[in-house]
Amino acid sequence: MYTTEDLINDFESFNLYVSSLKAIEETLFFEPIAEGKWSIAEIFSHISFWDRYIREETLPQMKTNAVIESIDFETLNKQAAKYALSGVSQKNLLQQKLEERTRLASVLRKKDEEEFFAKFTLNGEEIDKYSGYPHTIFNYIAGFQWHDNHHKQQIDEFLKEKGVELRVHKNM
Template sequence: MYPTNNLINDFEGFNSYVSSLKKIDETLFFEPIADGKWSIAEIISHISFWDRYIREETLPQMKSNAVIETIDFETLNGQAEKYALSGVSQLHLLQQKLEERSLLATDLRKKDEDEFFEKFILNGEEIDKYSGYPHTIFNYIAGFQWHDNHHRQQIDVFLKGKEV
């Protein structure tokens, strides 16, 4: 089995990748990665907004048999997108992302092993429709780790096409 501590370390380890994006030219950072897609800036803002939302709103509710309703993902994504395009700098977006993930990882480390596997209901579902597993903190964070990797691949394909 994948130990909880490894999950947290790997989840926080995404920050190494985020730090590597500091060297990208700011024009490229704000350029959409494809027609109709977000820029790297919007992707980073999106992940940062979700990290903060999880830490402040969702994680505190994740207890055995809890019934949790989360924000509509399009609402939060829209807020993140708007923020990324508000004139905020590349460095600020990246620093904010690094801080949010570190804070979330710190809060996760405060949980004991049993808390990671307590089942709860999320948005009316006992079983996550994407993974097929019960909703637990462990499975939730693993899902967001997959989400990080999905966006990392998108960014890497874009940057490779730009020969950066």
């Protein structure tokens, strides 16, 4: 059975992938991954902004029968993309991403099973339209884990096209 501990460990292990990108050239880091798409910098800023938003704004509200209204995702995404292109360095963006995910995982580890499976309403919906399951912390984080993997695939394809091979290390 896939446990909450498994979920949190898998969610936090995305940091191993993030760390592996410290070695790529800064020009590639800030280059759009495809026509009309974000750069790796913008993608990681986007994920980092969401990690912070979840930890600070959404997670504290996720309780049984809560009615939660989330920020419009485009608003947060635009802020994240703008920040990524503001002159912040690759090193700082990656460090911020690592720290935000670690902080969020730490807060998640303090939740018990009952909290993880408490059902709530999000943006007027009791059932997540993507998974078909009720909104719970467990399902919400699982959705973001899918989201991480989606972006990881995009980045991997881009880097492969550029002839860059990543080495993901077991230690952070």
